[in-house]
Amino acid sequence: xPDQPFQSEGAISGSGTGGAMHVAxxxxxxxxxxxxxxxxxVEPDGGAExxxxxxxxxxxxxxxxxxxxxxxxxxxxxxxxxxxxxxxxFLLFISLFxxxxxxxxxxxxxxxxAQQGSxxxxxxxxxxxxxxxxxxxxxxxxxSVTVGVCATLGVAVLGSVLGALAGFxxxxxxxxxxxxxxxxxxxPVVLGGxxxxxxxxxxxxxxxxxxxxxxxxxxxxxxxxxxxxTARQNDYVQAARALGASHSRILxxxxxxxxxxxxxxxxxxxxxxxxxxxxxxxxxxVGLKPxxxxxxxxxxxxSPYVRNAPHALLWPSGxxxxxxxxxxxxxxxxxxxxxxxLR
Numbered sequence: 001x002p003d004q005p006f007q008s009e010g011a012i013s014g015s016g017t018g019g020a021m022h023v024a025x026x027x028x029x030x031x032x033x034x035x036x037x038x039x040x041x042v043e044p045d046g047g048a049e050x051x052x053x054x055x056x057x058x059x060x061x062x063x064x065x066x067x068x069x070x071x072x073x074x075x076x077x078x079x080x081x082x083x084x085x086x087x088x089x090f091l092l093f094i095s096l097f098x099x100x101x102x103x104x105x106x107x108x109x110x111x112x113x114a115q116q117g118s119x120x121x122x123x124x125x126x127x128x129x130x131x132x133x134x135x136x137x138x139x140x141x142x143x144s145v146t147v148g149v150c151a152t153l154g155v156a157v158l159g160s161v162l163g164a165l166a167g168f169x170x171x172x173x174x175x176x177x178x179x180x181x182x183x184x185x186x187x188p189v190v191l192g193g194x195x196x197x198x199x200x201x202x203x204x205x206x207x208x209x210x211x212x213x214x215x216x217x218x219x220x221x222x223x224x225x226x227x228x229x230t231a232r233q234n235d236y237v238q239a240a241r242a243l244g245a246s247h248s249r250i251l252x253x254x255x256x257x258x259x260x261x262x263x264x265x266x267x268x269x270x271x272x273x274x275x276x277x278x279x280x281x282x283x284x285x286v287g288l289k290p291x292x293x294x295x296x297x298x299x300x301x302x303s304p305y306v307r308n309a310p311h312a313l314l315w316p317s318g319x320x321x322x323x324x325x326x327x328x329x330x331x332x333x334x335x336x337x338x339x340x341x342l343r
Contacts, residue, residue: 071337081333087326095142102138106293115309127312140295148275154213156267159220167228181218197286227259265335272327295320
């Protein structure tokens with residue numbers, strides 16, 4: 001057996017830990033060269049050590065996004081949402097400041113100009129009473145938006161509270177609320193409006209808003225109940241209950257933020273429906289009444305003269321249709337953004 005050459009202690013140490021470190025460094029350089037397309041790694045200027053990455057920047061880039069941030073990102077890229085939002089913002093502006101684009105009075109009429117077409121300063125012409133159709137159409141937006149927004153807020157608050165309590169506690173409260181909602185669902189909306197509002201003599205919007213809230217809360221209540229029942233089965237709710245959290249804390253801090261999305265979607269779509277309902281009741285003569293300015297009142301007044309003056313019917317009807325369509329489109333866009341199944 002041939003004698004093996006004697007290895008010094010330094011050689012042994014070089015082939016040991018120090019040698020392994022040199023080999024590892026060489027392999028790292030080879031891998032880095034492969035990642036950069038075969039180019040040799042660039043040494044830092046002056047032989048300085050590379051700068052350590054900023055932990056805060058890495059944390060900001062790796063931070064998980066919430067449902068609402070993802071929804072807002074999708075909404076900003078949705079042209080349907082952008083168009084409907086612009087229309088709604090314009091409606092809100094003319095509702096708050098109608099005199100900014102319509103300086104005249106909606107109650108100022110001249111019978112000598114009845115059913116006349118467009119004229120300088122009056123682009124929409126005149127209705128059967130000689131009132132400026134353009135001015136009345138602009139001022140009618142205030143009534144429709146007020147009824148729609150206030151009724152939606154009332155329906156959403158009342159229905160969400162009752163539905164959340166029924167879904168969270170269950171038992172007798174859930175059974176009673178379910179039977180009450182079934183009773184309200186059995187009442188036809190238009191027929192109920194004809195019966196209840198026919199005895200009201202007030203010309204304000206509040207009787208119409210109260211009627212819509214009275215008959216509209218069961219839909220939101222049932223949606224909120226189902227969302228709360230689904231959310232209370234999650235593990236984080238069970239963990240909060242095991243830690244001794246109170247019912248109010250569990251409902252407000254853990255369940256409500258995760259159950260509010262379907263309520264927002266349904267309420268947004270229902271807002272356009274409530275505007276159409278107010279116009280329908282005003283058209284039938286049981287909603288708003290003159291001298292109030294409403295699209296439903298103008299449509300009802302212009303219907304007998306549709307052959308002689310179709311413009312008096314066209315403009316308030318078109319404004320009503322565009323408004324309802326804008327809110328429905330907004331609700332559809334919000335639903336698509338908040339539904340995880342559609343991602």
